[in-house]
Amino acid sequence: MSAVNHQVRLAARPSGLPKPSDWSFTEEPIPTPGEGELVVAISYLSLDPAMRGWMNAGASYIDPVEVGDVMRAGAVGEVTSSEHPGFAVGDHVYGAFGVQEYALSDGNGVTKVDPALAPLPTYLGTLGMTGMTAYFGLFDTAKLKEGDTVVVSGAGGAVGSVAGQIAKIKGCRVIGIAGGAEKCAWIAEELGFDAVIDYKTEDVRRALRTAAPDGVDVYFDNVGGEILDAVLTRLARGARIVICGAVSQYNATDGVRGPANYLSLLVSRASMTGMVVFDYAAQFGPAVREIAGWMGEGRLTSREHVVDGGVSAFPEALLKLFSGENVGKLVLSVQPEE
Amino acid sequence: MSAVNHQVRLAARPSGLPKPSDWSFTEEPIPTPGEGELVVAISYLSLDPAMRGWMNAGASYIDPVEVGDVMRAGAVGEVTSSEHPGFAVGDHVYGAFGVQEYALSDGNGVTKVDPALAPLPTYLGTLGMTGMTAYFGLFDTAKLKEGDTVVVSGAGGAVGSVAGQIAKIKGCRVIGIAGGAEKCAWIAEELGFDAVIDYKTEDVRRALRTAAPDGVDVYFDNVGGEILDAVLTRLARGARIVICGAVSQYNATDGVRGPANYLSLLVSRASMTGMVVFDYAAQFGPAVREIAGWMGEGRLTSREHVVDGGVSAFPEALLKLFSGENVGKLVLSVQPEE
Numbered sequence: 055m056s057a058v059n060h061q062v063r064l065a066a067r068p069s070g071l072p073k074p075s076d077w078s079f080t081e082e083p084i085p086t087p088g089e090g091e092l093v094v095a096i097s098y099l100s101l102d103p104a105m106r107g108w109m110n111a112g113a114s115y116i117d118p119v120e121v122g123d124v125m126r127a128g129a130v131g132e133v134t135s136s137e138h139p140g141f142a143v144g145d146h147v148y149g150a151f152g153v154q155e156y157a158l159s160d161g162n163g164v165t166k167v168d169p170a171l172a173p174l175p176t177y178l179g180t181l182g183m184t185g186m187t188a189y190f191g192l193f194d195t196a197k198l199k200e201g202d203t204v205v206v207s208g209a210g211g212a213v214g215s216v217a218g219q220i221a222k223i224k225g226c227r228v229i230g231i232a233g234g235a236e237k238c239a240w241i242a243e244e245l246g247f248d249a250v251i252d253y254k255t256e257d258v259r260r261a262l263r264t265a266a267p268d269g270v271d272v273y274f275d276n277v278g279g280e281i282l283d284a285v286l287t288r289l290a291r292g293a294r295i296v297i298c299g300a301v302s303q304y305n306a307t308d309g310v311r312g313p314a315n316y317l318s319l320l321v322s323r324a325s326m327t328g329m330v331v332f333d334y335a336a337q338f339g340p341a342v343r344e345i346a347g348w349m350g351e352g353r354l355t356s357r358e359h360v361v362d363g364g365v366s367a368f369p370e371a372l373l374k375l376f377s378g379e380n381v382g383k384l385v386l387s388v389q390p391e392e
Numbered sequence: 393m394s395a396v397n398h399q400v401r402l403a404a405r406p407s408g409l410p411k412p413s414d415w416s417f418t419e420e421p422i423p424t425p426g427e428g429e430l431v432v433a434i435s436y437l438s439l440d441p442a443m444r445g446w447m448n449a450g451a452s453y454i455d456p457v458e459v460g461d462v463m464r465a466g467a468v469g470e471v472t473s474s475e476h477p478g479f480a481v482g483d484h485v486y487g488a489f490g491v492q493e494y495a496l497s498d499g500n501g502v503t504k505v506d507p508a509l510a511p512l513p514t515y516l517g518t519l520g521m522t523g524m525t526a527y528f529g530l531f532d533t534a535k536l537k538e539g540d541t542v543v544v545s546g547a548g549g550a551v552g553s554v555a556g557q558i559a560k561i562k563g564c565r566v567i568g569i570a571g572g573a574e575k576c577a578w579i580a581e582e583l584g585f586d587a588v589i590d591y592k593t594e595d596v597r598r599a600l601r602t603a604a605p606d607g608v609d610v611y612f613d614n615v616g617g618e619i620l621d622a623v624l625t626r627l628a629r630g631a632r633i634v635i636c637g638a639v640s641q642y643n644a645t646d647g648v649r650g651p652a653n654y655l656s657l658l659v660s661r662a663s664m665t666g667m668v669v670f671d672y673a674a675q676f677g678p679a680v681r682e683i684a685g686w687m688g689e690g691r692l693t694s695r696e697h698v699v700d701g702g703v704s705a706f707p708e709a710l711l712k713l714f715s716g717e718n719v720g721k722l723v724l725s726v727q728p729e730e
Contacts, residue, residue, distance in 0.1 A: 115659045283650070297658045312621070312650030320635045320666030321453045328658030 059084050061124050061154035062368045068109055070307040071376060076109070077125075077369045085158035092136040092164075094147055094157045098360070099368065100128035100178040101384040102212075103276075103375050106304040115330045125153040125368070128183055129388075130167060130174045141166075148177050153368050155388055171346065172356075179212050179383030180349065180356035181342050187298060187331040188217035188274075189341045192224075195329040196272045196294045200225035203266050205285055208276030209247065210237030211375075212383035213298060216345075217274045218247050219354045226272075229265045231258060231281055233378045240381060244355060258284040269293065269322075278303045279311050286315035293324035305376055357382030364389050397422050399462050399492040400706045406447055408645045409714060414447070415463075415707045423496035430474040430502075432485055432495045436698070437706065438466035438516040439722040440550075441614075441713050444642040453668045463491040463706070466521055467726075468505060468512045479504075486515050491706050493726055509684065510694075517550050517721030518687065518694035519680050525636060525669040526555035526612075527679045530562075533667040534610045534632045538563035541604050543623055546614030547585065548575030549713075550721035551636060554683075555612045556585050557692045564610075567603045569596060569619055571716045578719060582693060596622040607631065607660075616641045617649050624653035631662035643714055695720030702727050 058081045065078040087093050108119050108126055119126050129151040133141050138161045141147065149164040151157035167177040179185060191213075192198040204221040208214040209230030218241070221228045230247040232238050233254045242250045249265035251258055258281055262270070269290030275282050278300025285295075303310045319326060334341075348354035359380040361371040365388055374380050396419045403416040425431050446457050446464055457464050467489040471479050476499045479485065487502040489495035505515040517523060529551075530536040542559040546552040547568030556579070559566045568585040570576050571592045580588045587603035589596055596619055600608070607628030613620050616638025623633075641648045657664060672679075686692035697718040699709040703726055712718050 113659075115661075278655070297655070299658070300655055303655070310652045310655060312652035312654055314648045314650035316650055316654070316664070317616075317635070317638055317641070317648060317666070319664060320637070320668065321451075323453075323666055323668060323671065325663050325665040326654070326657060327663040328655075328661050330658065330661060333661065 057084060058082065059154055059156040060365050061152070062365050063124050064109060064119050064121050066121060067111055068106075068305075071305045071373065072106070072109065072369065074369055079366060084156045087135050087137040087158065089137050090160055092138040092141045092159055092161060093134050094129075094131040094149065094151055094159060094164075095134045096129045096131040096151055096155055096157060096388045098130050098175045098178055099153060099365070099386040099388055100182065101361075101368075101372055101375060101386055102128070102183070103299055103301040103304060105372065106376070116332070126150060127153045128178055129157070130177050131157070131388075146174065148182065153365055155365060172349070173358075175358040175360060175383070175385045176356050178385050179358055180216050180354070181346060183331055184212035184383055185216050185345050186334060186338055186341055187213045187329075188220055189345065190331060190334040190337070191274055191296045191298050191329050192217055192220055192272070194334070195296045195327050196274065198224055198226065198272060202226045202271035203229070203268065203290065204272040204274065205229045205231065205262070205266065205270045206274045206276075207231045207281050207285075208299070208301060209241050209250070210234075210378075210381050211276060212380075214274070214276050215241065215245060215357065215382055216354070219245055220345075220348075221272070222246060223348055223353055227266075229262070229270075231277075237381050240357075253281055259287055262288040272296070274298060275300070277301050278313075282313050283315045286313055286318045289318055289322040289324045291322055291324075293322055295324065295326040297326055297328040301376065359384045360387050361385070362387045395422060396420065397492055397494040398703050399490070400703050401462050402447060402457050402459050404459060405449055406444075406643075409643045409711065410444070410447065410707065412707055417704060422494045425473050425475040425496065427475050428498055430476040430479045430497055430499060431472050432467075432469040432487065432489055432497060432502075433472045434467045434469040434489055434493055434495060434726045436468050436513045436516055437491060437703070437724040437726055438520065439699075439706075439710055439713060439724055440466070440521070441637055441639040441642060443710060444714070453670070464488060465491045466516055467495070468515050469495070469726075484512065486520065491703055493703060510687070511696075513696040513698060513721070513723045514694050516723050517696055518554050518692070519684060521669055522550035522721055523554050523683050524672060524676055524679055525551045525667075526558055527683065528669060528672040528675070529612055529634045529636050529667050530555055530558055530610070532672070533634045533665050534612065536562055536564065536610060540564045540609035541567070541606065541628065542610040542612065543567045543569065543600070543604065543608045544612045544614075545569045545619050545623075546637075546639060547579050547588070548572075548719050549614060550718075552612065552614050553579070553583060553695065553720055554692070557583055558683075558686075559610070560584060561686060561691055565604075567600070567608075569615075575719050578695075591619060597625055600626045610634070612636060613638070615639050616651075620651050621653045624651055624656045627656055627660040627662045629660055629662075631660055633662065633664040635664055635666040639714065697722045698725050699723070700725045
C-alpha cells in the first residue's frame with residue numbers, strides 16, 4: 055500500500071468536453087481519522103454523465119465542484135481506520151468520496167454495503183444511485199402503470215438499462231433507444247426489451263411509428279436533443295416524460311438545444327417533469343431491497359463496465375460516457391498507485 | 393336583413409402570418425333548418441390565437457380546417473328559425489358556428505346564454521372558452537395553491553388577464569408579462585396584479601429576479617419563445633408550468649423555438665404540462681357560475697376588445713392577436729352585410 059493518496063482535482067471549468075488540462079493530479083498523505091471520523095480506501099469510483107454538470111459554475115440542484123477541489127464522485131471502498139462509532143475497519147461502504155484513493159469522512163451520507171450479496175461495483179449502479187434514479191423516475195415521476203408503452207433513451211447505459219428492465223417487470227411494453235449494434239443486441243437479447251432502436255443507423259421518429267403504433271405513454275429521457283424531439287412527435291394522450299438527464303447536451307458549446315416539438319405536450323395533454331434522485335434518499339432502503347429481489351430472481355440483470363487504471367485514468371474514462379462507449383454502468387477500478 | 397349569408401373560407405394553408413390570399417369570401421342563401429336543426433344569426437365571433445393552428449395541415453388536438461371550408465370560430469348569436477325541440481326563435485346561443493353571418497346547426501355543442509346576465513361578447517371570453525382555459529389551467533393543470541407566486545404571460549390578453557385575476561382571488565402573488573404601456577397599466581392598475589413586466593422594454597429574466605425573488609411556483613404560458621426561456625431560469629422547487637399556447641411561435645416559418653432552458657425542470661424538479669380546454673366541457677357549468685360570481689362581486693373584470701366590420705373584416709382583425717394589439721378578449725362584431 056502506498057503511503058500517499060493520489061487525487062484528481064478540477065483545474066479549470068471546461069468548455070465542451072473536458073480536456074486533460076481541466077484536471078490536476080495531486081498527492082497528499084493518507085489521512086488519519088480524528089474523533090468521529092473514518093478513512094476509506096476506495097475500490098471503485100462511479101462515473102456519471104451528471105459529473106459534467108457539477109464542473110460548471112452556477113446554481114444547480116447541487117453546488118458546483120470548485121476549481122482546485124477533489125472531483126466529486128460516488129465510490130465504494132473499505133474502511134481502513136475509524137474513530138467513528140458506526141464504522142469499523144473492514145466495513146465496506148458507499149459514499150461521495152471523490153476521485154481519490156483514500157477519503158476522510160465524518161460518516162454523513164456513508165452507508166454500509168455487503169460484498170457477499172452483490173459485487174462492489176453493483177452498489178454504484180443497479181443497487182446504487184443509478185438504480186434508484188430508474189426506480190423513482192418511473193414510479194414517482196412517471197407514475198408508471200402496467201400496460202404502458204415505455205420508451206427509454208440511453209437504454210444501454212446505467213440508468214436506462216435498469217429503467218427498461220423495471221418497466222418490463224411491471225408489465226409494460228418497453229422500447230429502448232441506444233447507439234451501436236453491441237448495446238442494441240444486449241438490450242434486445244439479454245434484457246428482453248420489446249423493441250430496440252439504434253439511433254446511429256435508424257430514423258428514430260420513423261422507427262417509433264412502428265415500435266409504438268399507439269403512442270408513447272412514458273418516456274424516460276436520459277439524452278435530450280434530437281431524440282427527445284423525435285419522441286415528442288409520438289406521444290399518447292396523457293404521456294409522462296421524465297427528464298432525468300440530457301447527455302447529448304452537457305458538452306454543447308453553442309447552447310443547449312431546446313425541444314422544438316414541446317407543443318406536442320399541449321396536443322397530447324402530456325407532461326415533462328424533472329427529477330433528482332437525492333430527493334428520495336429516505337426511501338432508498340426498500341427500493342434497493344426490491345431491486346435486489348428482482349436480481350436474485352434472475353429478472354433483472356446488472357452490468358458494470360469496469361475500467362482499470364486507477365484515479366489517473368479518470369479523465370479519459372469519463373469521456374466514454376459522452377462517446378457512448380460504455381455498456382451498463384461505467385465504473386473505475388481504483389488500486390492505490392505507487 | 394340581407395338574404396344572403398356571407399362567409400369567410402380558408403383558401404390556402406398559410407406560411408407564416410395569414411395573408412389576404414389565404415382567405416376567400418363566399419355567399420350562400422341563408423339556410424333553412426330541417427327536422428332537428430336550427431339557424432343562428434351570428435352577433436359576435438371569437439378571435440383566438442389557436443385559430444392559426446387550425447389552419448395548418450396535420451394531426452393536432454382538433455382536426456384542421458380543410459381548404460375550402462368555412463373557417464372555424466366560436467360565436468354567439470340569436471336563433472332565427474328552429475326545428476329543434478331544445479331551441480326557440482329568439483334564444484341566444486353559443487357554438488362553434490364559424491366565420492359567417494348565419495349558421496345551420498343540429499344543436500350539438502350549442503349552449504344557451506343569457507344576455508341579461510352579461511353582454512354577449514363576455515360569453516366568448518371570461519364566461520366562455522378563454523375563461524374556462526384560465527380556470528382549468530390553473531386549478532387542474534397547475535394545481536394552484538394559495539400563496540403561490542404565479543407568472544402569467546400574455547397577461548393583457550383574453551386568457552392571461554383572467555388567469556391572473558383568478559390567481560389573485562385565490563391569494564397568490566401574481567406577476568403579469570405583457571407588451572406595451574397600455575396593457576401593462578391596465579393589468580397593474582385595474583386588475584391589481586402585484587407586478588407587471590413589459591417585455592417590449594424590460595429584460596424579463598432580470599425583472600423576474602426582482603418581482604419573484606423566491607422563484608416562480610406556477611407559470612401560465614400563453615406565448616412560448618424567449619419569455620418561456622426567461623421564466624425557466626427563475627423556477628422555484630416543484631414549479632408547475634402550464635403550456636396553454638405559444639402565440640409567439642404560431643407564425644414561425646423557420647421552426648418553433650424550443651425552450652433551451654428546459655433542463656431547469658430537472659434542477660427545480662418542475663413540470664411542464666399541456667392542456668386543452670375542450671377536455672373540461674363536462675365541468676364548464678360550475679366554473680362559469682363561479683367566475684360569474686366573482687364578476688358580480690366586482691372581484692374580476694372582463695374586458696372585450698370589439699372590432700367592427702362584419703365577417704369581411706375577419707382576416708385583418710385576426711392579425712391583431714399576433715401583433716399584440718388587443719387588450720382583453722378580441723371579438724368581431726357581425727352585422728349582416730348588404
